[in-house]
Amino acid sequence: MSEIKVMKQRDMQQVTAQQRVIKIVAKVITYIFLFTMALIVIFPFYWMIISSLKTLDEYRLSIPTLFPKFIDARNYIEVFQNKDLLLGKLFMNTLYVGLVSTILSLVITVLSAFAFARLEFKGRNALFGFLLATMMIPGELFTITNYQTVNAFGWMETFTVLIVPFLVSVFYIYLLRQNFLQIPNELYLAAKVDGTTDLKYLWKVMIPLSLPNLISITILKMMGAWNSYMWPRLVANDDAHRLITNGLRTAFTDASGNTDIPVQMAAVALVSLPLFLVFVFLRKYIMKGVSRSGIKG
């Protein structure tokens, strides 16, 4: 009797040992997979940076170096001196367009979201449904006519044309409305009894309470200006109003196919730098905004 018991116990021990081994192997495989993927994901950034620090001769070596032989900042100097690129001007243009459109867009979004979330009026739900439905239509469909419209308005090659057509984002209105709806209606009623106007309530209660979402919207909107390419290319492709992404692509489009890649990489790194800073410091807000959106920029 006791012998059987011992046997069983030993079996059990063996089984758990086996399970433990499987578990460890699974963990190891998981980590190998994750680190490999992480390496692949991060490699382009690495390649961009080290290439930007190489001389053209070193870059052309048939056996590439994984780290530059000596760090060479000349590519960066060259980027700033590049007459085709005018990096400083592009930065300022983009910053200006980004800031103005973000501020105006926030005002419009907050007012609209408030109306949809808190005010009662006829046609509210129909209008909101219509706005949501327009989200299904690809933006390219609007672009054709908007191009004619801004042309008719005489807005070509101005900052207006880069700002105004995109001030209303149905998605941000939707996002903020959902946020506003979560704020209990009693707070609104309490504020009324306490003697506030609608606008003051918005400013003092609703905006502070939905600040994380507003920050997310701000970041995504700024990133949108930074990354927008097609529309600026169409309507404001002059030196005075060109935005950064367009400028970058235009400066390095070369038919021969043999551009000076280290300089190009230095430019790309400079353009990416603000985005990295945003990523480092404000990642939380971006991730929050993105996980509710799926809209890039």
Next chain:
Amino acid sequence: MANESVATKTYFWYEFRKKLSAFAKKIKFDQWKGWIYLSPAIVLILIFTVWPIFNTVRMSLLEGYTTMKEVNGAVFNFGIGNFKRVIDYPGFLTCLKNTVLLTVLTVPISTFLALLIAVCLNSIKLFSRALQTIFFLPYVTNSIAIGMVFAAMFKMIIGGQARPDSVGIVNNVLEALGFDYINWMNAGSEYWANIVVMTVYIVWNALPFKILILLGGLQSVNKQYYDAAKVDGTSRARVFGRITVPLLSPMIAYVVITGFIGGFKEYSSIVGVFGEGMGPVGNAYSLDTMVGFIYRAIGKQEGTASAAALILFAIIFVVTMINLYVSNKKTHY
């Protein structure tokens, strides 16, 4: 506290408020207020969203419509000629083929990879945060700029010799693994090689968003399901197939649908890698897409552009509906 109320001290102001609100009540200001708050949004939407919808349909139905001719007083006949022209045009078929091919390749690959990474990330503790940060990094990038980096990684630098000076880092890796180098995207490169480059880049670009959504979904799954499965002695594979995937199905459906929509609107990533030529040197527009087609017709052939845009909308609409239909059948809530 005194019982004397503050408000009665301010008789004039108070009477004014009273008259004002009686007036507001009379004109039903409550009904108006909402519209006033919405007015900036509504004006902009009327100009930049509603009018384009009508105008696009109008232009697409006017034979050979261009704004230029209309301004000069030309009159156009109604008809579906624009749609016919779009479909008959060989360039458009190339665009359609490229768009569909890239979508069909990248959506499943990126979804599968993202699911795998998300599940792995969810199962570990050590390095979990650091890895999450790395996987999210590509999201915060400029698709044109990083497209140029990918181009640099795949491109060869041709020198005077038979063998290029540099074959590019990707080819270096291939050679290290014992393969021959491939002309991925230089002049004379083959179509399939171009497509591989684009697929790699688009998948790389699409991963962070999908991982974020799926990981978020995984983290919100009630741990009790897994504990219950553990108590029942369910195997890992079974847990994945029978618990994780079904509970995650709404998120999977979501990333697939947004992936399809994004895929059909592919344009700037190709511009990033290949430049505005939309193809390797000497073979321009071989990688053109539907959006690229529309953009090139803007300001020139509005009738054609409108017809193409409506076709794109129709495709996206149908694909989304099919996706929703399938996911409604497959999702478990």
Next chain:
Amino acid sequence: MKVELQNLTKIFPSRNKKSGEEVIAVNNFTFTIPDGQLVGLLGPSGCGKSTTLYMISGLQQPSGGKIFFGEDDVTDLPAESRGVGLVFQNYALYPHMTVKQNILFPLQNLKGPDKMTKEAMLERAYEAAKLVQIDELMDRKPSELSGGQQQRVAIARALVKMPRVLLLDEPLSNLDARLRLQTREEIRRIQRGTKITTVFVTHDQEEAMSISDMIVVMKLGVVQQVGKPQEVYDNPVNLFVAKFLGTPPINVFEGEVKGGKLYIGQSAVLDTPGVDDRAVTVGIRPEGFILDENGPLTCNISGIEVMGRDVSIVSTNEHSLNPVIRSIINSDANINAAATEVSYSLKPHKVFIFDKETEERLYFEV
């Protein structure tokens, strides 16, 4: 300040568009709340008591009728200019502001000649906070407070601008039983101290009875009865009011008046001179029963609950409209615990009879 409601009516448009039926939430409510009194609006949910409160506050516009604060017609005045204080059921404290900021908030909204200096506002805020004994908690956020403390902050916020009328919407329903008793007394004390005319809404009759100077019992938008709590309890005008007030609730029987006598079943239980012969519904307060071996009303005992000073006898009777009859008897009475039946005679002023159809009270001479 007295508050006068004249023919106050609120009609909500129907949610269901097809049927087109409107909902009359408050129907023709006329009532004057005397200056400095604490009035409880009482009724089951959906009786229109909260709607009435919201109309007094200005948050809802009446469909008809007028509201006066003193001699001042405020019907058209929006909530923000009415100068009322309102305490919400869930307190509605601004979660991102500290207690101090919450209490200061109404003062900061004062405009024109009412505008106060910062020092004056702070002084007033601390005064209000002291009144409800939360002056130690001024720098906390609402999330760091207990339910009872949040409740006090809400009261302080409502009181700080010295409102013309203080309104409380179910102020005790989110508190646990012990706190409820304590807060009840607190509200009473503050109201007595400030002498602000106060209206509060509750569905809990015990709460209303215990602290109100006056109660208003409502049902489906219609006022049933107004009066001092004890008066309403002793003299309900109809079956609804009789049933709504009192714990344990009133015992209801079906009965008949024949020849000046009230019959429950075959036995004549009480003389009811002045009531014509008809079918009636009889309400007997639990304390209206007297143990009496020869009493006319006989019931089957199903249990005896000892409550210390009193004893509650639970019994059944085929003519009872409630599942059980509950009587409260002084524990000094000699109760046979083994008995299966009990007989009662009745205290006439604890027995109310109502018309079976209209459920209106039928008065008889005691």
